[in-house]
Amino acid sequence: MANISKKVSWSGRGDDRGERTPLLNGAEDGKYNRHVLHFVFQSLDYDNSENQLFLEEERRMSHMGFRCLETRRWVICGLIGFLTGLIACLIDIAVEKLAGYKYSAVKQNIEKFTEFGGLSISLILWAVLNSAFVMVGAIAVAFFEPIAAGSGIPQIKCYLNGVKIPRVVRLKTLAIKVFGVICSVAGGLAVGKEGPMIHSGAVVAAGVSQGRSTSLKKDFKIFEYFRRDTEKRDFVSAGAAAGVSAAFGAPVGGVLFSLEEGASFWNQMLTWRIFFASMISTFTLNFFLSIYHGKPGELSSPGLINFGRFDSDYIPFESFIFFSFHFPGGVLGALFNVINYWLTIFRIRYIHRPCLQVMEAMLVAAVTATISFAMIYFSNDCQPLGQDNTEEYSLQLFCADGEYNSMATAFFNTPERSVRSLFHNPPGSYNPLTLGVFTLAYFVLAVWTYGLTVSAGVFIPSLLIGAAWGRLFGILLSTITSSQSIWADPGKYALIGAAAQLGGIVRMTLSLTVILVEATGSVTYGFPIMLVLMTAKIVGDYFIEGLYDVHIKLQSVPFLHWEAPPTSHWLTAREVMSSPVTCFNRVEKVGRIVDVLSNTSTNHNGFPVVILSFLQPGKICGLILRSQLIVLLKHKVFVERASSRLSHRKLQLKDFRDAYPRFPPIQSIHVSQDERECMMDLTEFMNPTPYTVPQETSLPRVFKLFRALGLRHLVVVDNENRVVGLVTRKDLARYHLGKDGLEELHLAQT
Template sequence: NLAFVLIAALLVVYGEPLAAGSGIPEIKCYLNGVKVRNVTRLRTLFCKAVGVLFSVSGGLLVGKEGPMIHSGGVIGGGVPQFQSLSIKNFKFNIPYFRSDRDKRDFVSAGAAAGVAAAFGAPIGGVLFSLEEGCSFWNQSLTWKTLFCTMTSTFTLNFFLSGTLDHSWGSFSQSGLLTFGVFENCHLWTLVDLIIFILIGVGGGLFGMVFNAINTRLTIFRLKYLAKTHKIARVLEALLIGFLTTVVAFLTPLWIGQCRAILDENSNSSLQRFLCPPGQYNDMATLFYNDQETAIKQLFHHSGMHAWTLGLFFIFFFLLSCLTYGSSVPSGLFVPCILCGAAYGRFVSSFLIFLYFQKIKTHIYLGTFSLIGAAAFLGGVVRMTISLTVILIECTNEISLSLPIMVTLMVAKWIGDIANHGLYDIHIFLKSVPLLEWEVPSIAKSLTAIDIMNTRLKFVYPHTRVRSIVNLLRTTAHNSFPVVTMKLPEIESKSKLASANLRYRLVVSLPQIFYSCFAVVNQEIISYEKFNEDYPRFTDIHEMNFDDLNLNQIMVSGLDVTPYMHPCPYVVHPDSPVPQVFNLFRTMGLRHLPVINSRGEVLGLITRHNLTH
């Protein structure tokens, strides 16, 4: 186990640190409009896909579904570019899909395809991208994403059916995670619905505690482990792997109970451990099987003692909370489903114990296990619509839609009382300027002038190359207002003419350096030339000026008017912050100039101003 965990940790720590965790927070930030470095690189995909294989094989309490979502996003972002930054010579200058908006749409479709492949839920994948990912959506993106998820589900089903059952074309495997056939799952009453609501309350409380503990662990890792030598993070992963192996071995030995095998159909997945022939160890059956098989045991087979279920829930809760956030690729969906299934199964066992004669005849243990899984998963990640559809598509039982919806809503409401979903917590701890659906309550009474940045750097329509080079070298801004020259006797501030992005200025400089054209006969760079190196443009500090005649070049003029945005979005200083927030969120903005009624530039608003 430790050898496999070591490989997974080395791939993350020394290969690509962004491959740690599920990758869903990073994909969510990218689709929100935030530029996350290396999130869609081929190296990240390799470390994530290979690392999660060794994480799962090493016995860590992680899932592979979350990393599949990130992997799908990487594939979606890389395929239409027809190039790789990790493989230097692999590049095709195809002029299509070379903009942030196009790439964002492909990443969104790829992430949805990852959900569809993991759970066999094409519609759930579309709703996942809509609910958790994209902040700007349109009808065209809906059917494109649905086509992508449908293709992903079809492809996986075709190859899984052929390789596992040797029945090519039968489509018997809808996804990597299947919950089996639920028998008599429609037998729930109004009284049961009330119990499901209480299970949702418990799931929200458990999710609240799970997120609070993991927040403390993440703060500790960011404060101490992230600043120490890389080997410390590798040793932490090995320590977690060792602790998980010890618990998985000792709990069946000390706590597990030997029970008679009553169902011959489930004999293959029951673990005998040290029990006599014809019996199995219930705790070993949960720990020694893979997590998908353990979930099916809780959903469909009896024979688990309530004492075993309760202790398994506690140990699995703590170990999975400890594991998520360490330096290994790790998903969260399946561990939460298994932990919640044990919780729901414990509740049903407790009810049978209290009211054996009255309710045993109609209680179906699998229904309570599924509701418990939905409650705990909803309490941790705080998703509602997409998670409901994903669970319904996994179970193939529409009759459970109402209990699942009610449980998820209650779990989310209870959990939101104390903290946010785990993905949002990790985004917040990394100080990523993510724009949520709603404007922060503290900013509702503010206006644009209260949050704007007044320390601006300007660009004039016709300026010296020396000024542009000094500006780019001394600042890290990605957008510069293009202003007209002010008249000292008339105007107090420069008037906004347009806005220009950093990469456009950088790309336009070599044209001046290597041709030394004057401003009157400056050659206009084409749109295809601008986007030729997308998405990694040359940095100003990487340009070599040693062999150039700097005296002649630096005094040359540069006309930026062909490359500037002629009609940027602007706001008045008295505009309310909720209006500014909606502009950023719905239009995918990164910068927003603030001008007065005379067109004079007063400041600039960025995502950082809206989130800090």
């Protein structure tokens, strides 16, 4: 029998808890425990409650009504793609304008003071401009919407997994996200604007599909049928895919990203709708950017980043060389994640106040500018400036007339342009020392930057690091072979290196392969890219998890993976369930319901409904949620005890949808003493067919049922169908495979 190692004892119930906003970094007052799961994270209801109201509404709906609903789903997906494309266009134009102004000012200043030895003024100007941009963006995030920090991909993964992350899909979050990423990229940080597009698309999807905005306190009464977690999840999946499509011009890659990294439920029609949203997104961005660039109708900008087409070929022998890239990619990716892991813990413990977070972001911006300037200043890598040169901000510095500083090309451009130059600049554009120093410096800056309280992504920095050492490998290869050799073109090695580095950090395989193939327009390199991504993931997983999984753990989120931990078959539902369980009778006294909800305001969100048996646990006959009880109390759905006559109006599903998703707390509902003596009949509102399992069911079987069906509560019954326990997400998520075997995490409320 496998051993289970308890890092710390488990206390409390496993019921779905929490109405408070959790601290998303897994800490409070600078404390952090990596062996803790927080109770404050709630689950989402991805399983529809098929109560009498729901069934009556579905039965009344005609075939044409269902067709109209399906048409609305397509319309919503089209709107999601259109709005996501517009947001991407706004970000791209704003970053280009601000970065252009900044680079022009610094470039002119450098050229002005080069002759007079006053370059320190240029350095100060560069550092001040970077810090100013980053300060504004960091203040917006730290003081107004902390959930907008980072790329948002870990939070969206958690949401699609079934975890309710507070404020993650609010309109205010979207506004701060867009503003913050513009400031971060314009501020010269080692970040990209592509990652946050996934979060932005998800927020757009969540808002459009509900036809309301809680931030603006507007309710447009449109699409209200879709106001439930099940429908909202599908649209958020479409929004995430549309974000990927807008970022990389890869609609198929966007669909696969949603499938691989997020969606807990999938079907064929959902695939088509998500693909439709992705296509609309990239077309919208392409169309409006063509107008902005003064070439209406010339659709040549399908995504925020354009890697350019790879027309070069490779010979079969090079496949073995490409395959060898998996080891440095996996090792460097694991090193990146390990360093960032400990750095994030340091931030949680010592830099948890907003003012300190802003100061750290400004410090990183200033250090980034200083390191960049110093490396440009001391570099003597001068390259000829030809007519076909693609560098927009070529800097001469101490190079001769007609030449530019190659190190400035890597640091002075935006990261996206630097990636493209590493992919496509001709052989001889960089010397090995330049690329080696740049790789080391940018690796350190990227590790330090990810996790700051700014809106930023890690995709482009990862690609840039990998492209740099990949091109360096290609240059070294060309020195030991003929320069005319077909397999010594450094550009294609930059592509494979970029894939290996990105795969080693984020550990995605299928979606990244398609994204890179679509973004480069070269199916030829699809096989080596896929091979490198898969093997880099295997190498990296040997040391540590992917970056997004690391940060999900750091936030102490009860995330459920696809499979139960190995060696867990010996555990049963009886051993993992929460017990005893608070149950209600089919007809319950209002006073008891109010007392239970008041006394367990942060503890319980689901209650089995039972039929009382004399001196025995009740037999299960249904399940009702806290949110449903809140609505029933709000509308006074009571039965007078004396006459047993109904004294309330008929409730409809619309009443529950109007309260979704921010149900009022029990403290805001007034129930008089006379009303406390009334009764409440739960028959019409409870789910009469909740999922149940026998108490001897193994943990992997419970896990598979819970995960595949997107459940929030799973009732455990005995041989006579009596309720003996309840399994929730946290009961399952607290078990994981550690170094000493199966480990059990601590469940804490703070």
